Structure formats: structure tokens, C-alpha cells
Amino acid sequence: MPGLILGEQPDDLTVAVEQIILSSSESDYLDRLIPLLKNAQTQTQVTPLIHALSHVSADRETQIERICNTNHQEFISSVQQLQSVREGTVSLTSEIMELSHSIEASTEKLAEQKKALVDSRGVRQNIDDATQALKDCLEVLRLANQVHDLLGKKNHYAALRALDELQNVHLREITRYKIADMIERSVPATQRLIAEAVMTDLNTWLFRIRETSQFLGEVAFYHTEMRRARQKERAEQDQYLGAAKLNSAVELVADESEEFDVLNNEEVQVDFSPLFECLHIHDALGQTDKFRADYAATRRRQKDLLLPQSLNLLDEESNGLSSLLEGIAGFAIVEKATMAKTENFRAQADVDELWDSMCQSAISLISSALHTVDNDDKLLKIKGVIALFIQTMDSWSYSVSSLDGLLLTLFDKYSSLLKKRFSDDFQEIVSTDDYMPMPVNDADEYAKVINVSWYTPPEDVPPLEKMEFPCVLPFSQMYPLVCIDIRNFLNQIYLFTDDHFKHTNVIDQTLKDSLDELLVNKVCQSLTDRLKSQYPGQIVQILTNVDHFEQACSELEGLLVEARSTASAAGPIKLQATQKFKDAKTAAERRIFELVNSKIDDLIETAEYDWTSTWVPDSVSLYMQELTRYLSNIMSSVLLGLPYSIKDMIYYTALQHIGESLMVLPLDAAGPRISNQAAHAFVLDVGHLVSFVQNLDEGDRPQVLIEALDELRQTTDLMSLAAEGKGEAFFDVSISSKRFPKVDKIKGAELLEKVETSGGIGAASQAPSSPVVGNLGARTEGHMHKPSVIGDFRDRLGQIGKRA
Known part of the structure; x- marks a missing residue:
């Protein structure tokens, strides 16, 4: 076993042992030994080290023996030294063995600790993974709760953005967890909550707008009144500007310096933020078309709520009519502003339809109540309110043609x-x-x-x-x-x-x-x-x-x-x-002629001429005195206030009628022949009449008026000639044309036959024959009693006026 170990690692251990032996100090020895011990995982790995050390020791002994053989003394000393070394080696070996056991125990403990460390590292990794997952889930839950918190704070768009971020970013990071599915399933419901919440806020805004519409219209009317006043001042200062009507290009340019925002001023502020937010949210949700339709339906319902069932036009200040038109104006102004502030949200056709509907309803209400108005001043006030409404809405580019038709109806009334x-x-x-x-x-x-x-x-x-x-x-x-x-x-x-x-x-x-x-x-x-x-x-x-x-x-x-x-x-x-x-x-002239002539006829009817009388009167007949007195009275009293032209015409006609009526008396076919005494009485009365006219203190007018008696005067002149026996001169054309131009030939001949020839009529009883004609510059107008007669009178006046 040792040999095998030495055989397996001879070089490494030998080199290591040699290095240990060659260490300069014990600390160095230990420093070199400890790595080998640390690398020894089991007892089998320590034994080769010991064998290696033994091998080294044997080598050393061999070397010592060889050295000893060479030098015995030195060998003995070396042996002694070696003995000492050996003792030290044995001691060291014991220490090494103890150290080995210690190392072995430490190694086992270290292995256990390493195993525990590995196990703890796995647990810690699991804990870290669980912690991260928990953090991710908590972040998702936080965002989910934040959506509801923002919704509760009415930050609808922020809530929608947070929900979108939650759905498209954070949920994708925790797709392996069930909570992701739960939250994913709740997203549509949350979107509906946001849509419903924003619609609730929009409905609240619409309600406030409806409540504010009348006041908004009132402010718009007041602004139009101010524009009227400014235009009136400009008209007083500049005639050219005065020709410009309200809402014309000239008036709008002239009034540019007076900027006024009807929707945002000291009196009223209309904030369109709820509408913009609602529009933006529905656009983000892909529900723009639905929102547009719902909004249009809501505005139609609000339009119906503006219009009352009936209208009272009899109140003093026309408050009912003003409120109605102010409400319509405010409603329509909001519609125009909505179109201007949004894009493709409110169609022009829808707005025009609402406007036309409101106008027709207002026209119907006003027309149905118009019969109750029976005072023109009240109607003028009503017209003023409607005109103010028309001018205000015309400035917002609304069609007012139907309202112009209503003004025609009002004007007729x-x-x-x-x-x-x-x-x-x-x-x-x-x-x-x-x-x-x-x-x-x-x-x-x-x-x-x-x-x-x-x-x-x-x-x-x-x-x-x-x-x-x-x-x-x-x-x-x-x-x-x-x-x-x-x-x-x-x-x-x-x-x-x-x-x-x-x-x-x-x-x-x-x-x-x-x-x-x-x-x-x-x-x-x-x-x-x-x-x-x-x-x-x-x-x-x-x-x-x-x-x-x-x-x-x-x-x-x-x-x-x-x-x-x-x-x-x-x-x-x-x-x-x-x-x-x-x-x-x-x-009237004719009626005056009738009354005057009737009076004249009444007076002339009282004339009592005895055409066969042989008595010569010494004074004018009573009826003639009454007749001239009557003429004087009507001239100085009744006709005094008339213009000269009319008064002269009446007087002229009256005198002409007197002349015609008096000529009838001697020419009466049923009457007897006329004695020269009767002729003298008639000539005396006519002369008195002519003298009365000639003595009128009226400038040239008597000379004009006397011409109305020319035929009568010439007829009495002919009677005088006939009484003197000189009547044949009437048939002399040269004499007749000068002296009797206006006497009818037949009537003159009849008169000559009726007047008895005698010694003539005394000169004192003869009537004047040719009055003096003066000038008259009076102007003549009026209708004629008899066209030919009055025409001659006017021609005569004209000739005299030219001479004057």
C-alpha cells in the first residue's frame, strides 16, 4: 500500500518532503507541511506522506552511511547527529501523527461544515429567489393597488397608464406565478371601472355645464351689448365705421383690441379637462366611437332639458324668454368650443342639427305664446332680446336665417x-x-x-x-x-x-x-x-x-x-x-260751395222784382243788401282762416253763382216784358253788388273777383242800352265784341225783346260797366267747383302773378 502510494506520487511527495527538510526554520517547516496536510482529504492520503518521509529518512541514512564509510569519525559524529535527528524525527513523526489526527478531525469537521455551507447556500438561493419573486409580486400588487388608489383620487388617466404599465411590463415578469393570471383577468374589469369613473366625472361636468349654460349665455349677451356700445361710439366718431354692422368684417377688425374670452373670464370659467381626459381615456381603451355616440346622445338629452313646455312672454323684464335664449346660447357656445378644442370628435352636422332643433323649438314656443302679447312696447322688448341672441350666435358662425324669419313674424305683429x-x-x-x-x-x-x-x-x-x-x-x-x-x-x-x-x-x-x-x-x-x-x-x-x-x-x-x-x-x-x-x-271746397250757394240761393229767392213796375226805386233791394252783407261776413269771418288761393276760389265761385242766379231772373221765359223802371231797379242792385266787390280792401283780388260778374255786368249794361232804345248796338259785331263779349247772343236777343224801350234809365241808376283791374300775386290751389270756370280763374291769377 505505501509502495503503491509512493509509486503513484513519488515525485511530488519526495520533492515536498525534501523542501520540508531543507526548510531553514521550524516555522518554515510547518508552513510547507501545512499545505500538504490540508490537501490530505483522508487517512490514506496522510500515509504516503509518512512513507515519503521514511523514504527520505532512509535516503538520508544511506547518505550518512556512505559519508560514515568515508569518514568514520565524521560518521560517528554524523550518526550521533543522525541519532539526534532520528530522535527529533521520531518526535516529529509523533507530532506529525498527532497533527495528522488533528488534521483528519479538522478535515471531517471541515467537510461537515462544507456540506452545511453547501446546504445553506442552496437554502439561501431559494430564499433569495423567493424573496425576489415576493418582491416582484408585491410590486405588481402595489401597482394594482396604485391603480385603484389613483382611481379613488380621480386621476383616471394616471390610473389607466399605471394599469397599462402593469399589464404590459410587470405582469410579464411574473407570468409563472398564479397571481399574474389573477391580475391579468382583473385588468378588463379595472378598465371598465376607469371608463365608468371617467364617464361619471364627465356626466358631472356635463351637468355643471348645463347648469352654467344660462349664465354663460348671459355673459355672451353682455359681451355683445358691450360690442354694440363700442360700435355705436365708433359710428359717432367715424361715419364709415358707422355703416358697418355688428359681426361684419370691419366691426370685428375694429373691435380686435377688446379681447374677451366668453369661456374663461372673471365671471365664468369652463374647464374642458374632464372632456379631454375622458376622450383620451376612451381613445386609449379603443372605445372612441362608442364614447362619441354616448356623448352625442347625452347632449341631445341635455338639449331637451333646456327647452320648457311653454313660455310666458308677459313678464315685465322678459325673464322667461331671456333665460330660454341664454340657455340655448350657452349650450351652442359649448358645442362650438368643443369642436374647436377637439379633433374629429363632434361632427359639424351633429352640432348644426342640435342648433336647428333648438332654434325651431324656441321659434315654436315664441310663436305659440305670441298671441298673448297685445302691447307693442312689450313686443319691442321681445324683439330686442331675440336680436341680441341672433347677433351673439352670428358671431359664433351659427346660421340665424330661421330666426330672421321669426323677426319678420314679430314685425308683422x-x-x-x-x-x-x-x-x-x-x-x-x-x-x-x-x-x-x-x-x-x-x-x-x-x-x-x-x-x-x-x-x-x-x-x-x-x-x-x-x-x-x-x-x-x-x-x-x-x-x-x-x-x-x-x-x-x-x-x-x-x-x-x-x-x-x-x-x-x-x-x-x-x-x-x-x-x-x-x-x-x-x-x-x-x-x-x-x-x-x-x-x-x-x-x-x-x-x-x-x-x-x-x-x-x-x-x-x-x-x-x-x-x-x-x-x-x-x-x-x-x-x-x-x-x-x-x-x-x-x-270740402265743394261742400263750402254748396253751403254758400245754398245761402245765396235762399237770399236770391227772396228777390221780388215787379218787371212791369212803373216806379223807380231810390235804394238797393233788401235782398241785395243781405246778400252783400253775407258775402262780407263770410269773407271776414268764416273764410278768414283759409289760404288766399282757396278763399279766392270760393269767393270767385260764389260771385259767379250769384251772377248766374241773377241773370236767370230777367231771362225767365215765363216772365212778362220788363219795364225800364224794373230794369233800373235790377241794374241798381247789380251795381251795388259790383261796387261791393270793387270796394273790397284786398289789393288786386277785387279786380280778379269782379271778373266773375263780367257776364252779369255786361248783361245789365245791355239792359240799360235796351231801355234807352240803343239795343241794336248789341248786333253790331265791332261794338258787341268790345262791350258785350261774354253775353250770349241768344240770351241777349231775348233780353232786348223783353226790355221795353223808353226815355232811358237815369245815369245815377246805371251800374258801372268796366271796373279797373289790378295785379294779384296770390298763389292759387285747389279743386274747381266748375272746371271751366275755376280754370279761367286760375289762368287769370297766373297772368296777374306774372305781371306782378
Whole structure:
């Protein structure tokens, strides 16, 4: 066994033993010996070492013996030394044996410890693996709990990101554990929880938006009011800017410096974060289409909640209508803002559909409640609220055409109510008028009347500062009152266009038609109906009023042309009322003619001529005195307030009628022959009439008026010639054309046959034959009682006016 061991490792052990022996010190000896002992795992490995040492010892003995043989003494000493060495070797061997046993014991213990170490290392690795797995699982659980914590804190997007990180990163690291499957199965449920939570927050946001919509609309309306005010100021400063309407390009550019965010200001702040978060989360979950559909359905339901079942338009401040329109405005503004702040979320068609639906519902509510409104001022307030709504929503690029149609309906109702109110006012003014010239007490009152009415004082009226008060105006008080109402009616109608009304041509046409209807039916017709009166003074006052109304209508036509919008058709405006008042003036003139002529006929019927009388009267007949007194009275009292043109025409017609009526008397076919005394009485009466006209203190007018009696004067002149026996001169063309141009040849011949020839009529009883004709510059207007006669009268006035 030793030999085998030595045979197996002779060199290594021998070299090691030699090195041990050659060690310089014991410490070195031990240092070299210990590695060999450590490498000896069992007793079998220690024995070769001992054999190696024995072999070395034997070698040494051999060497010693050889040395001893060479040198005995030295050998003896060497033996002794060797003996000492041997003793030391034996001692060392004992120590080595003890050390070997010690090493062996240590080796066994070391082996046990190594085995325990190996076992502990395996346990520790298992513990480390279990710890890491536990850490991984705990991290997953932490993230899972964090998702729910974030969800509880309403950090929905952070929760979704954490869930996504958990699912796509951390769960893949623990796929070998069952907890991964459990958490993986819970991910869809957690996603649903997140979606439901974010939808709950969105619904809360939508509810707040619905509650805020009215206030948002109110703020938007206020902003539009401010823009109106600023545009009005700019219009006052710059005429060009004044032509720009609200929401036009010019107005928007001019108002750029006044930036205002309706959705984010001191009054209201609309935060779209919940919507963005919900949209982003549903996009991450791949449920964008579903969310878009759900959101659209929710907004449709909210739209329905905005609209009440009925609307009250009778409250003083129109709060119900304002609330309705403010709510719609706020709702629509949020929709537009949502479109602007998101991409491909709200379709334009959906938003337009909601807008159209709300507009139609609002129009239906307003239209159904419109019949309860019977006050034009209230309707104007309603229009103002709707116009404000239209201008506000027009600035957000919504279509307002249907609302413009509603304004047309409101205007029809407004104009009807306004026309009814002013119709009642006109009726009351006309029915309560005293039909007397209007007295004016002071300059202020006079100035007010001049300002409100279309009245131009005559040229002979002194200026205001030189006028004496009280004074009397020709028209009655109904004229300025009606003028005030006309101006008020114009202002009230055009008030409808102040804010927003595109159909200005409708207003212009409605205004014209309404004024025509009011003036014709309520003023002109009422005055025409009163012409049945038997009082000439009242008829004269009606004629005066009608004449001024005719002039006012002409002025009003020009005013309507100036006031109408540029969009209306060009050209003059003609009121039917102008012609109606002209016709009424003609009817009034005719009525005055009838009354005056009736009185004249009554007086002439009292004439009692005895055509066969032989007595020459020395004074004018009583009926002629009454007739001239009547003419003087109507000239100085009844006709005093009429314009000169109308007064002259009436007077001219009256004189012409007197002439015609008087000529009938001597030419009565049933009457007897006329004595020269009777002819003298007739000529005396006609001369008195002519003298009365010639003595009128009216400038050139008597010379014009006397022409109405030319035929009568020439006829009485012919009677005088006939009584003198010179009647054949009538048949002399040269004399007749100069002296009797207006006497009918047949009637003249009949008169010559009836007048008895005698010694002639005294010169004192002869009537004047050729009055002096002066100038008259008066202006003449009006209708004719007889067209030919009045036409001659006007031609005559025109000729005199040219000469003047």
C-alpha cells in the first residue's frame, strides 16, 4: 500500500518532503507541511506522506552511511547527529501523527461544515429567489393597488397608464406565478371601472355645464351689448365705421383690441379637462366611437332639458324668454368650443342639427305664446332680446336665417299692434277736436308746434322774436297732434331696425302702407265724414286742416325717402294719402260751395222784382243788401282762416253763382216784358253788388273777383242800352265784341225783346260797366267747383302773378 502510494506520487511527495527538510526554520517547516496536510482529504492520503518521509529518512541514512564509510569519525559524529535527528524525527513523526489526527478531525469537521455551507447556500438561493419573486409580486400588487388608489383620487388617466404599465411590463415578469393570471383577468374589469369613473366625472361636468349654460349665455349677451356700445361710439366718431354692422368684417377688425374670452373670464370659467381626459381615456381603451355616440346622445338629452313646455312672454323684464335664449346660447357656445378644442370628435352636422332643433323649438314656443302679447312696447322688448341672441350666435358662425324669419313674424305683429294703437289715437284726436283755429299762448308753444308739424308760416308772418302772443294758427289742434303721432309712428317703426333686422325693405313698405291706411282711413275719412255738417265754419276749418295735411303728406314722402334703407328700391315714394287729402280738399271746397250757394240761393229767392213796375226805386233791394252783407261776413269771418288761393276760389265761385242766379231772373221765359223802371231797379242792385266787390280792401283780388260778374255786368249794361232804345248796338259785331263779349247772343236777343224801350234809365241808376283791374300775386290751389270756370280763374291769377 505505501509502495503503491509512493509509486503513484513519488515525485511530488519526495520533492515536498525534501523542501520540508531543507526548510531553514521550524516555522518554515510547518508552513510547507501545512499545505500538504490540508490537501490530505483522508487517512490514506496522510500515509504516503509518512512513507515519503521514511523514504527520505532512509535516503538520508544511506547518505550518512556512505559519508560514515568515508569518514568514520565524521560518521560517528554524523550518526550521533543522525541519532539526534532520528530522535527529533521520531518526535516529529509523533507530532506529525498527532497533527495528522488533528488534521483528519479538522478535515471531517471541515467537510461537515462544507456540506452545511453547501446546504445553506442552496437554502439561501431559494430564499433569495423567493424573496425576489415576493418582491416582484408585491410590486405588481402595489401597482394594482396604485391603480385603484389613483382611481379613488380621480386621476383616471394616471390610473389607466399605471394599469397599462402593469399589464404590459410587470405582469410579464411574473407570468409563472398564479397571481399574474389573477391580475391579468382583473385588468378588463379595472378598465371598465376607469371608463365608468371617467364617464361619471364627465356626466358631472356635463351637468355643471348645463347648469352654467344660462349664465354663460348671459355673459355672451353682455359681451355683445358691450360690442354694440363700442360700435355705436365708433359710428359717432367715424361715419364709415358707422355703416358697418355688428359681426361684419370691419366691426370685428375694429373691435380686435377688446379681447374677451366668453369661456374663461372673471365671471365664468369652463374647464374642458374632464372632456379631454375622458376622450383620451376612451381613445386609449379603443372605445372612441362608442364614447362619441354616448356623448352625442347625452347632449341631445341635455338639449331637451333646456327647452320648457311653454313660455310666458308677459313678464315685465322678459325673464322667461331671456333665460330660454341664454340657455340655448350657452349650450351652442359649448358645442362650438368643443369642436374647436377637439379633433374629429363632434361632427359639424351633429352640432348644426342640435342648433336647428333648438332654434325651431324656441321659434315654436315664441310663436305659440305670441298671441298673448297685445302691447307693442312689450313686443319691442321681445324683439330686442331675440336680436341680441341672433347677433351673439352670428358671431359664433351659427346660421340665424330661421330666426330672421321669426323677426319678420314679430314685425308683422308689432306693426299691427302699433297701427292699432295709433289708429285709436288718430280716431280720438279727430273725434275730440274743436275744429277751431289753434290758439298759441307763447313763443315756446309756437316753436314746438312748428317743430313737430310740417307747417311753414306765410311770408307776411314776422319772425318768432317779433311775433305778438297770444296768436292763432290757421289749423286746429288736431293737425299738430296728428303730426306728432306720425313722427312717433315713424320712430316706433324704425326702432325695430335698431339692433338687428335685415328686412329693411319690408319695414319701408310696411311703414308706407300703414301710414297710408292710418291717414286715409282714420284722418282723411273721418274729416270727409264730417263734411256733412251744416256749419260753414266747421267745413272751412276741415278744409284748412285737409290742406295742411296734404302739404304734410308731400313733406312726409320726402322724409320717407331719406329714412328708408339703401337696400330698398330707389325712386320717389308716393303716398295714396296725398291724393286722398287732395280729393278731400276738393270735397270740402265743394261742400263750402254748396253751403254758400245754398245761402245765396235762399237770399236770391227772396228777390221780388215787379218787371212791369212803373216806379223807380231810390235804394238797393233788401235782398241785395243781405246778400252783400253775407258775402262780407263770410269773407271776414268764416273764410278768414283759409289760404288766399282757396278763399279766392270760393269767393270767385260764389260771385259767379250769384251772377248766374241773377241773370236767370230777367231771362225767365215765363216772365212778362220788363219795364225800364224794373230794369233800373235790377241794374241798381247789380251795381251795388259790383261796387261791393270793387270796394273790397284786398289789393288786386277785387279786380280778379269782379271778373266773375263780367257776364252779369255786361248783361245789365245791355239792359240799360235796351231801355234807352240803343239795343241794336248789341248786333253790331265791332261794338258787341268790345262791350258785350261774354253775353250770349241768344240770351241777349231775348233780353232786348223783353226790355221795353223808353226815355232811358237815369245815369245815377246805371251800374258801372268796366271796373279797373289790378295785379294779384296770390298763389292759387285747389279743386274747381266748375272746371271751366275755376280754370279761367286760375289762368287769370297766373297772368296777374306774372305781371306782378
